[in-house]
Every structure is written in structure tokens, then in C-alpha cells.
Amino acid sequence: MPAAQLDAKTKRFAYSAIVIYSAIVGLSFLFGKLALTVATPLDSLAHRFTVSLSAATIPFLFGWVKLQIKPRDVLAVLPLAVLYPSMFFAFQAFGLKFTSSAEAGIIHATVPIFTMIAAAYFLKERTTRLQQLSTLLSVAGVIFIFVMKGTSINLANMKGTLLILLSALALAGYSVLARKLTSRMKVMAMTYVMTAIGFLVFNLMAVGKHVAEGTLSLYFEPFASPVFLLSVLYLGVLSSLISSLLSNYALSKLEASKVSVFNHLATLVSIIGGFVFLNEQLAYYHIIGAAVIIAGVLGANAGTWGRRKAVLPPIVSDQAMNKNG
Template sequence: MLPKGIKLAYIFAVSNAVIIGFSFLFTKIALGYAEPLDTLTYRFAASFIMISVPVAFGWVKLSYRGKPLYKLLLLATMYPLGFFTLQAFGLQRSTSAEGGILYAFTPVVTLLLASLFLKERTTLPQKLSIFLSVFGVVFIFIMKKSSFDLSNIMGILLLFLTCVAFAGYSVLARSLVQQFSPAEISYFMMTVGFATFLVVSMISHATRGTLGDLLHPLSSGTFITAILYLGVVASLVTTLMTNYILTQIEASVMSVFTNLAVIVSIAAGAIFLGEGVTLYHWIGSLLIIAGVIGTNRLGQKRNRTCNKL
């Protein structure tokens, strides 16, 4: 039997994948009403306001005194700042399909960084399972006749750097959970994200003389609903869960769960957008699921043995 904390971490990991999978749908909705930068500003405004309420009332205690805040700033630079900025500019110069393929390599990059900086060790079957999950995602996109256009090399490079940014966040957060609580990490990240995107967005509008346009999307209830999902659920809740997950399981193991989001996004597209689901979607999804299960199950025996020593 797995310890209660690790069980909860696995539940959170799957929940994260489901939430992120649906976030693509809500992002499409939000972008129909606002520019990408404005969307990020509202997204992190919702996150910041929501997490500030329990902090203001004293329901959540934060203590940063004597702790290495520069490490938290580095963490926030990787995610959300680096990840979302690189993603926005990367998608301007490439396709969403290329973004999906490259994002699938996040577990591989995380595996390498975790091995290098955290000295995490994974078995050969676990490594093969991670690559199986990645192949499942790539298989789906290849069968959709998605491919790399080398003329979009700058966009492809930026999208690959989003993998590095998220992998770096996972690895650094894994080490910081020894010094900060999940709430402390999350509050700092949401604050930096909101402040930075707000300032950049306002400067962008001010230089173009369109500052008034920043408030226009708020007249739409659909936009507000999408932003609440993206800000509160897809940003704040997933960040809190991720920071908890990293207190229980390795960064390399957690990262493979991100590929489950592809399955959820396929299901969401089929249910809400009427997109077709074909045989290759099923095959790719089974490969992803097999890879996730293999990464976790094939490492449990070794982990239990290590714990007994």
C-alpha cells in the first residue's frame, strides 16, 4: 500500500492533467476577447486575488523571513514568467501542433535536469516508459499530419525553451519545498506573475494609445468565466497541487503526468467542439497512459527497497 501522502500526490497529478487539458479550450475562448498579454494579466490577477484572500484573513500563514527569496524569484522567472512569455512568442512564429509536439518532451528534459541537479535516479524501465508516453503524444500529432516547418526555426526554438523553463521550475521547486511551504511558493509566484504581466501590458497599451482597451473584455461574461477558470483553477489550484506533489514524488516522475493533458484536450475537443476522434487518437492515448503507469509502477519496487535500507 502506498502512503497516504503519495496517494494524494498521484490524485493531484492526474487532476492537474485534467485541468490543464481543459485549459486549452478556455484559452481559445479568452483569446477571442483579448490579446495574449492582456489575457495573462487577467489570468494572474484572478490567481493573485484568490490566494490573497486567505492570506489577508490569516487563514494561510506565510513566513519568508530568513529564507532564500532569490531562489523563489528564479523559480518565478522560469514559471510563470519564462514559460508563458516564451510560449506566447513561440506560438506567434509557429503552429499549435508544433507547440504540442515540443511540450510533450517536457518529461524528458525534466528527467535530464532532475538527474543532473537533484541526483534523482530512475530505472531503465522508467526511462523507457517516459519515452513511451512522449512517443504517444508525438504519434498523435504526426498522424494528424503535423510536422515541423524549419522556416519557423525561431518559433520552434522558443517553444522548446518552454519545455526547459517548465522542467527547470519542476526541478527547482522540488528542492525548494524543503525550505518553503506550497502556499509560500504559490503566493510568491502568483504575485510576481500578476505584477509583471500587468506592468508590461499597461506599458504596451500606453505606447499604442489603447490603454482603454484593457478593460473592454470585462464586459463579456464568457471572458470572465474563462479567466476565472484559467486564473483560479488552471493557474492557482494547479500550482498549489504541483508544489504539494513535489514534496512527495520525484520531479521526473511527476512530469510524465503532463502528457495526460493531451488526452483530456482531445476529449474536450470532441465533446465541446465536435472534433473527431480517430483510431490513432486511441492508440496514442493508450501509449501515453501506459507510459504514465509504467513510470510510476516500475519505480515503486525500487523505491520501497531504498526506503527499507
């Protein structure tokens, strides 16, 4: 059946998109570390989204891509943009002030669990027992790596833990809301509005902080550093703009619970990037954890081409009904 073949081809593109997304996000930790050696977290976020919005606007200015955004589209995307990038990055940036990046990694490993629960409740997504256990397995793989590195969550410092947990919940909420919104809005338009809102939020916060401290003249000083310039270009163009496009596209084709578990692949890419570029240690537990994560990701996406391929997800069913009705 041609429709089934087309659907299978679309899913392959969607999975390719989310794998590339994971690779980009995984390396973003490396460039994020480099950027923070020059600028504050808030300034880095502001400049990151300035570059991202500039890159997103160029194709429209030259007429390479047509963009039609109505006021109702902005209102529709606003709740999504509040969750990601605004709340996600804000909670993450301030949370890392009170906790370590390793602790944050453990907490963020739970995102697929939150996503799976939220998707089941709000989107009525159905997951098999294998997919549920595989999601937990991938989470266990990430936690195993961090625990073997001697990391644990310091419950005495609840402030940082709570902020990182809120960041994880915001990312899970974004996955569910984006999955729903992409059924009635073009991915390009949705991503552009998200980027523009991120630009406004973080620049207003950063400029406000500089004005309060009387250091506004230093706002663009980080761009004088080649290291920061390279880092912010990667973070702004690839890690913010392109990764959002890829993620939104994948969420328009695949269930949120399946897309979310791929975030754990970013952890593997981050480890490999640290080993290759920063000469960080690659131990046996990294390999074991990597195998567990990959097994979990594959298991969480089991059945995609099997008995459930004829069953349309609720969102696709709604689209079909809208076209016919």
C-alpha cells in the same frame, strides 16, 4: 511500520494531486482558446494572474490561512518564478505567434525527457531502464497523435520553434527547481510568491504595451465579455493558482521525473475536452495514442511501491538530516 504506511498514504495523495493537475491543465487549452477570441495573449496572461493573485489573497485577508513570507523566501522563489510562470508563459505566448498550437504540442511533449535528464544531473534522481523507456513511450504517444493529424515541425520557421523549445526547457527547469525548493519551504508560501511575481511581470508587460500604443483605456475592456470572464476565472483560479498548488505539492513528495510525465495526461484531457465541448473529431489514432501515453505514464512510475520504496530520495534524506542535525 507506521512510517512506511504514512509514506505510502502521502504518495497516494501526491499522485491524486498530479492527476487532478493534469485534468485542470488539459481543459485550460479550451478556455485559453475562448479567452483569445476576446483579448490578446499578453492581456489574457495579465488578467489571468490578476484573478489568480486576488483569489490567493482572499484566504489570507480573512484569516482563514496564515501566511508567513520572509524576504529571503522571496529571493529563494525568484529564480523559480522566472522559469514558471514568467518565462514559460512568455515564450509560449510569443512562440505561438510564429508556429501552430499543434507544432507546440509536439515540442512540449519532450518536457519529461528534459526533466528526467536535469533531475538526474542536479537532484541525483535515479531512474530504472523501464522508467526511461516508458517516458520515451509516453512522448511517442503524444507525437503519434499530432503526426497522425498531419502535423509536423516546420524547420523553416525556426523562430517559433526556438521560442516553444525555450518554453519547454523553462517548464523542465521549474520541475527540478521546485522539487528542490519544496524541501525547505511551505508549498502555500511558494505558490503565493510565484503567483505574485507572475502578476507583476505580465501586468507590467501588458500595461507597457498599451501605454506605448495609446490604448490603456481598453485594458479592462475584455471583462465586459461573459465568455472572457468565465475563461479568465478558470485560467486564473484553477489553471494558475490551484494547479500550481497541486504541482508544487506533488513535487514535494515525488521525483521530478515522475511528476513531469503526467503532463502528457493533460494532452488526453485536452482531446476529450475538444471532442465534448467543441465537437472536434475523435479518431482511432487518438485512442491508440492515448493507450500508449497511459502505458508510458504507468511504466515511468513503476517501482514506486516495489523495491525502491525503502530508499528515500536525496531531498527527503536531506530533510531528515536537517531535523536530526
